[in-house]
Every structure is written in structure tokens, then in C-alpha cells.
Amino acid sequence: MLGMLFSILIFPGLLFVSVFGLSVEYIDRKIYARLQNRLGPPWFQPVADLIKLLAKEDIIPKAANQNMFKLAPLFALTAVVTAFLYIPLWNKESLFSFNGDIIVVLYLLTIPTLAFFIGGWYSTSLYARIGSVRSLTQLFAYEVPLFMGILSSALLAGSWSLKEIINFYAGHNWFWFFNLLGFAITLVSFLGKLEKTPFDIPEAETEVVAGSFTEYSGRLFAFLRLTLDVEMVVGSALLAAVFLPFGFSLPPVFAFVLFMIKILFIVSLISLLRTIVARLRMDQMIDFCWKFMVPLAFLQILINLIIKGIILR
Amino acid sequence: MSLVKKIVTWARIKSPWILHFNTGACNACDIEIIAALTPRYDLERFGIILKGTPRHADILVCSGPVTSQIKDRLIRIYEQMPEPKFVVAVGTCACSGGVFDGCYNVESGINAVIPVSAYIPGCPASPKAIIDGVVKLLTSLEEKEEAIKR
Numbered sequence: 191m192l193g194m195l196f197s198i199l200i201f202p203g204l205l206f207v208s209v210f211g212l213s214v215e216y217i218d219r220k221i222y223a224r225l226q227n228r229l230g231p232p233w234f235q236p237v238a239d240l241i242k243l244l245a246k247e248d249i250i251p252k253a254a255n256q257n258m259f260k261l262a263p264l265f266a267l268t269a270v271v272t273a274f275l276y277i278p279l280w281n282k283e284s285l286f287s288f289n290g291d292i293i294v295v296l297y298l299l300t301i302p303t304l305a306f307f308i309g310g311w312y313s314t315s316l317y318a319r320i321g322s323v324r325s326l327t328q329l330f331a332y333e334v335p336l337f338m339g340i341l342s343s344a345l346l347a348g349s350w351s352l353k354e355i356i357n358f359y360a361g362h363n364w365f366w367f368f369n370l371l372g373f374a375i376t377l378v379s380f381l382g383k384l385e386k387t388p389f390d391i392p393e394a395e396t397e398v399v400a401g402s403f404t405e406y407s408g409r410l411f412a413f414l415r416l417t418l419d420v421e422m423v424v425g426s427a428l429l430a431a432v433f434l435p436f437g438f439s440l441p442p443v444f445a446f447v448l449f450m451i452k453i454l455f456i457v458s459l460i461s462l463l464r465t466i467v468a469r470l471r472m473d474q475m476i477d478f479c480w481k482f483m484v485p486l487a488f489l490q491i492l493i494n495l496i497i498k499g500i501i502l503r
Numbered sequence: 504m505s506l507v508k509k510i511v512t513w514a515r516i517k518s519p520w521i522l523h524f525n526t527g528a529c530n531a532c533d534i535e536i537i538a539a540l541t542p543r544y545d546l547e548r549f550g551i552i553l554k555g556t557p558r559h560a561d562i563l564v565c566s567g568p569v570t571s572q573i574k575d576r577l578i579r580i581y582e583q584m585p586e587p588k589f590v591v592a593v594g595t596c597a598c599s600g601g602v603f604d605g606c607y608n609v610e611s612g613i614n615a616v617i618p619v620s621a622y623i624p625g626c627p628a629s630p631k632a633i634i635d636g637v638v639k640l641l642t643s644l645e646e647k648e649e650a651i652k653r
Contacts, residue, residue, distance in 0.1 A: 219547070228545035234517065235550050241514035242561070247585035249558060317556075399555040407558040407585040 197285050198275065207274045211419030212236040214457050218422070221461040236419070243412035251405050255312035262309030263406070263413035269301035270420045277427045280446040282356045282438045289351045292344055295428055296337060299383065302417050303329050306392075309414075310402025321401025324472060325385065325392035331479035332382030332389065338487035339376035343369045343432045346494040352431055359435035366435055368497055372490040373433040375483050377459060380425050382475070384418065387464035391472050426456040515561070515587070516641045518550040522560035522584070526577055526613065527603075528567025531627035532594035536564060539630035546634065549641075557583040562637070568596040568603040569610045581617045589620040589640060593633055598622045 197203055215236040223230025250259055276291040276298075278284040284291065303325055310322030344350055346365065347358035359366050382389035385401075393401030403414055430452035437448040470478065525533055540546055540553050554560045557580050569577060581590070592613040595601040600611040613619050621643075623636035 223545070223547060226542050228542040229548050230545075231547050231550060232517075235547075238514045238517035238550060241510060242518045245511040245514065246561075246587070249583075249585050395555045400559065403559075404556045405558055411559065 202274060202279055202285070204271050207271055207420050207423060208416060211416060211423045212240065214423050214426075214454075215419045217454065217457060218461045221458055222465055225462070225465040240412055240416065243415070244409055246408040248408040248410060249405075251313055251315065253314040254405065255314075258308055258312035259405075260410065262305040262312070263410045263417065266302040266305035266309075266417040267413050267420065269298045269305070270417055270424050273298035273424045274420070274427065276352070277424070277431055278352055278356060278438065279427075279449055280442040282360070283353045287351065287353045289349075289354075292340065292350055292352050292355070292428075292432070295352075295424070296340065299421065299425060299428075300329070300333070302421055303383065305417075306402045306414075309406070310404070313402075313405035315405045317399040318402050318404040321392045321398045321404065324398070325402060327472060328382055328385075328389060328392060328475065331476040332379040332483075335375050335479055335483035335487045336379035336383065338484070338491065339372040339379065340428070340432055342372045342487065342490045342494050345491060346498060348498075355432060356435045356438050360439055362502075363436075365497075366433060368493060369433055369490070371486060371493070373429070375487050375490065376429060376433070377456070378463070379479070379483060380429065381460065381463060382479075383425065384422055384460070386460060388467040388470055389475055390469055391475060394469060422457065422460070423453065426453045426460070429456050512645065516645055519561050519637070519641060520552050520554045520559055521562045521564050521591075521637075522554055522557055522580075523564050524566075524577070524580055526565050526567045526573050526597065527570040527609070528594060528596060532566035532597070535627045535630055536566060536593060536633060539633045544630055544634060549634075549638070551637065557581075558585065560584055561588060562640075563588065563590045564593055564633075565590060565597050565613045566593045568600045568606075569613060569616050571608050571610060574610055574616055577613075577616055589644075590617055591621045591623065591636060591640060592619050593623045593625075593628050593636075595624050595626045598624050601626070 199205065213236075216231065216233055219235065220230045250256060273295045275286055276284050276295050278287070307322040307326045310318040310325070343366075344355055346368065347355040349355055349358065381387070385392055392398075393403065398404075403411060406414055427449075430449060434452050438445055440448065523533070523536055538544070557563070563581060563584060565577070581588070590613060592598050596603060597613050600609060603609045604611055610616060621636050621640040623632055625632050628636075
């Protein structure tokens with residue numbers, strides 16, 4: 191019981207994932223700044239931002255629905271921190287592994303988007319409402335290639351549990367190489383989930399102020415920012431576990447360090463992508479997702495089915 | 504308790520988010536403020552980020568004399584910001600009303616309407632002067648905390 195509480199609250203739960211999320215935010219911002227040929231923020235910047243926001247006044251608009259407005263950020267943060275518990279960090283099995291946990295992680299990663307929608311909608315500000323409707327519209331575009339990309343890897347392994355998938359790729363060395371197309375698709379759709387630059391239409395500063403976060407201030411906004419950081423960690427960890435499934439048979443410490451390096455590699459890919467591209471319009475984004483990403487995801491599934499039918503028979 | 508207060512003050516000084524508001528300027532000060540935010544001066548070094556909404560901002564950067572048209576809006580924006588909040592007046596017009604002081608449609612400088620923490624003179628104030636003014640405001644905050652402690 192005590193051990194379970196420790197793993198939920200401290201390691202690898204809330205405390206560890208928050209600290210790791212903040213450091214990932216620093217790395218993301220630093221890479222972004224260096225690629226723009228500037229110095230970038232100092233190492234303590236995300237921590238200072240978080241403490242400052244926690245100590246600021248909480249304003250709740252009179253017209254807003256009090257409960258929904260307050261609960262949405264907490265729901266979002268809880269969902270992403272819970273999702274992290276199902277990802278294997280230092281061996282082939284996560285702490286609470288069961289058959290179908292990959293679906294649970296994907297489902298828990300969808301909740302923050304819905305929470306942003308609910309929080310933005312019930313804050314009754316016009317900008318927040320436009321932003322939240324945009325984030326929901328976007329959800330229907332990137333979610334399909336994201337699920338197809340991740341599940342194509344599971345299809346090759348023939349299982350919906352992360353443990354079985356990692357076991358399969360440990361038995362079939364270099365088979366993860368066939369999934370590189372799926373990896374690219376998932377990475378790009380994941381930018382939409384994180385609301386990062388090519389797909390940051392919901393919180394486009396030049397159009398809708400700050401999207402669904404417009405009315406949030408103080409502590410609640412701090413939770414929302416932390417949610418986005420942790421979501422980045424969880425998503426990168428899921429991608430690392432599914433698409434780069436090697437090195438889990440090493441001794442736990444080395445496997446853990448290797449896994450962290452993999453996460454940081456995926457985070458730097460995300461920062462690189464968000465630096466080199468500009469924001470799309472909503473219709474362009476939906477066109478891009480349905481016309482290019484979904485057919486490519488089908489191609490990936492086809493490749494995996496052919497490999498499964500010919501090589502693995 | 505004092506340690507917590509110290510950490511909070513440190514965080515506030517290290518992460519000032521600003522909101523830029525034109526209260527009736529001729530656009531010269533606005534161009535200089537935007538220039539100060541470009542990668543050339545890289546204000547993210549000091550943790551300064553430009554925010555779109557008053558709910559996220561700590562410092563309201565105003566430029567220009569307060570016209571009677573903008574007065575109510577300025578007060579409303581100021582009241583929408585969460586505590587603790589500070590106001591910086593950029594440019595001669597924002598400091599005192601400048602050449603527009605006494606016009607039939609102008610209410611003097613920013614401090615005629617809302618309390619101002621720092622004044623940055625200049626017509627227009629150069630980006631370096633703006634950065635210097637904001638850094639001086641932040642150091643004065645630190646000194647104020649020290650004075651309260653003593």
C-alpha cells in the first residue's frame with residue numbers, strides 16, 4: 191500500500207514527472223531559442239514561472255461556471271500523470287501493466303484536450319470559446335492518424351499491451367525499423383495534441399489571444415501549463431516505448447538512462463519541428479491530416495500486414 | 504514563512520510576463536517595444552514573455568498619452584490583471600502627456616488614471632532604455648522586499 195502510494199505520488203508519479211516535465215520545457219525552450227540564434231531562458235525559468243503563477247491571484251470570472259472552471263485543469267493534470275504510470279521506464283513491464291494498457295494511455299492523453307475544451311467553454315469569454323471549439327475541431331483531425339500510427343506498431347507485435355510489444359521487438363531485433371513511417375506520422379500528429387506550432391491554431395496568440403486559457407490566471411493556469419509539460423513527457427515516452435523499443439533488457443539503471451535519452455531525443459525533434467514550420471489555417475490542417483497523414487498511416491498498416499504475412503509466417 | 508516569501512519574490516523577479524497596451528501613442532514607442540522583444544535583444548534571457556491576455560500578465564507596458572476614448576478601457580484592462588501587478592509608462596507622452604498635455608481629448612499621462620511603477624522617458628524610448636527600465640523596476644522590487652524585511 192505504502193509502496194503503491196510512493197510510486198503514484200513520488201516516483202515515477204506526480205513529483206518525478208512534474209520535475210521532468212519542467213526540465214523538458216526548459217530544453218524545448220532552449221533549443222527553440224538557440225535555433226533562432228538567441229541565448230534563451232536560464233535553466234530555472236520553468237520553475238520560476240510555476241512558482242510565480244502559484245503565488246498569483248486567482249481570478250474566476252463572475253459569468254463562468256465556478257466548478258467546471260476550477261475542475262478542468264485538475265482533471266487534465268490527473269489524467270496525464272496517471273497515463274505516465276502505465277509506461278515501462280526501466281524494464282519491460284510498467285508498474286501497473288495489463289493487457290490493453292496502450293489503449294488506456296492513448297485514452298488518458300485525450301482527456302486534457304477535452305478538459306481544455308470544457309474549461310474554455312465554461313469561462314464564457316468569446317476568445318476562450320473560439321479557442322476551445324478550435325481545439326475540439328483539431329482533435330478530430332489529428333487523433334485518427336495518431337491512433338493508426340501507434341496501433342500499427344502494436345499490430346506488427348500482435349498485442350495491445352506495452353509489455354508484449356516490447357517483448358516482441360526484443361525477440362525480433364531491428365523490426366522496429368519497419369515502423370519509421372508510423373513514427374513520423376505519430377510525431378507530427380502529436381504536435382497537434384500538444385498544440386505546438388504547425389498546429390497551434392487553438393491558442394494562436396495573433397488571432398484568439400490565448401485560446402481556451404484566456405481567462406485562466408494564477409494557480410489554475412499553473413496547473414494547465416504543467417499539464418502541457420507533462421503531456422509532452424508522457425507522449426514522448428509512449429513514442430519511445432512503441433517506436434524505439436530497444437535496450438529494455440539492460441540492467442535497470444542503464445535501461446532507465448537510455449529511456450530518458452530516447453525521450454529527450456523525441457522532445458528535441460518536436461522543438462526542431464516547431465521551429466522550422468509556421469502555423470497552418472484550420473482548413474489546411476484538416477486537409478493535411480485527412481489527405482496525407484491518414485493514407486500514409488494506411489500504408490504503414492499495409493506494410494506491417496505484409497511483413498506479418500510473409501516474413502513472420 | 505520568510506523563506507517561502509523569499510522564494511516567491513525571487514520567482515516574481517525572474518519571470519515577469521508583460522502585456523503591451525497602446526493608450527493613444529503615435530506608434531513610435533510601440534515599434535520600439537516590439538523591437539525590444541525581437542531575437543536581437545532576446546528578452547527571454549530575463550524570463551520576459553509577451554502575453555496576449557491581461558489575465559496572464561504581471562507588467563502592463565503602456566505607450567502614449569491617455570485619450571478620453573481609451574481611459575475606460577485602460578482602467579478595465581488594469582483591473583483584469585491579477586495581483587501583484589505593475590505598470591510601466593514608455594515614452595514621454597506616457598510619462599507626462601508630452602506635447603499632447605492639455606489637449607481637449609487627452610487626460611495627461613498614464614499616472615493620471617492608474618498607478619505607475621516605472622517611467623521610461625524618450626521620444627521614442629529606445630529598446631535599450633526600455634530593457635533598462637524594466638530591469639530597474641525588478642531590482643527596485645527586490646530592494647523593497649529587503650526594506651520590508653528590515
